[in-house]
Amino acid sequence: MTDLPISEAIVAENNKAAEAALANDYSALGEQLDRRGIDIDAVTRKVASFGVAIPSWGVGTGGTRFARFAGPGEPRGIFDKLDDCAVIQQLTRATPTVSLHIPWDKADPVAIKAKGDALGLGFDAMNSNTFSDAKDQALSYKFGSLSHTDKAVRQQAIEHNIETIEIGRVLGSKALTVWIGDGSNFPGQSNFTRAFERYLDAMKAVYAALPDDWRVFTEHKLYEPAFYSTIVQDWGTNYLIAQELGPKAFCLVDLGHHAPNVNIEMIVARLIQFRKLAGFHFNDSKYGDDDLDAGSINPFQLFLVFNELVDAEYRKAEAFDPAYMIDQSHNVTDPIESLMASAIEIQRAYAQALLVDRPVLEAFQEANDVLMARETLKRAFNTDVSPIIAKARLAKGGAIDPIAAYRASAYRARVTAERPATGGSSSGIV
């Protein structure tokens, strides 16, 4: 029996008010898709089976390096964070797992697992953190971690990653995501080649500690916090790492970690082709690693990424098993609302990509009919698939309108009364 954080009566009441309109919209869309040779129920079933992991750090209010404006009822630790994640899952039915960050989420792993089980939540990839110093840590990561010039610092970072795996094992996770901030701020500060050699050696030690059924995901990022050079700066370097490490190593694509205007969907295609796509950290951005809500700035790009994923599914691409996670920072919205809206936008992009008529697209591509090839994609993107996503949620016991149901539940007011205010601070992302 799962503990549901929102009263089922509230969800039922909200659904009752919206059910008739949804039935009409779904049947109208069904007729339209039927004319296009698409079975709407088949698409709905696929959307219903899609899940994306919630980042534990995303349910707290984020901030920038200038300030952090605390929100009401912020989670006090991992157990509160799991409660918030359970709300997102109960209402959207699209987020069955949580991705933890260590040491931010450090607590008794047996108790974390028990709480996850009680809430019906599983655990996706574990994230290690050697980009900031933890309280009581012996050596500092100020000048790097896995690539540090000092072997003792590298060893500490290796051990932290191994500890993160050990915690993940208790939770039933099957992957470790490693993102490091290592790099340099000024030309001359670091020797590119030596630093990368040190990083690779350290990662080999982490790789050697992976359980047989685990994978390791390395995540590249163009810049920040290092402003001149970053060790794992792009997907090319990331691919080299995965090649050097071995068959359990894959490249993670965080949508915010690329230079402006980079063709991210093409990177995705390349990684799929060479069987090295780990999965995603979904978010959206306008300028850099903005960590804005998925689909809020450039939904077409999100659709194009999913177009590659559905194409891989359609072609039955070998060893294709991406992990889907969100990685966002919510500074001015209620994080639960932002995460629900993001999960829905990610499902929307998936549903739209499922509508692409692939044999027709291929024929236009083969015939070099550029305009019609483009229009074939656009036709899928321009279809309002909202009724499909809502129906998928409803079929699984979720809310037709998750944000309306959440607001009606007054969950935030309830937890605000239980959780003392943390106050703002000038700290970074969490």
Ligand code: LRH
């Ligand atoms: C780095 C990053 C990485 C971290 C997370 C908090 O920018 O994307 O995934 O673990 O943010």
Ligand code: MN
């Ligand atoms: Mn990320």
Ligand code: MN
């Ligand atoms: Mn990031």
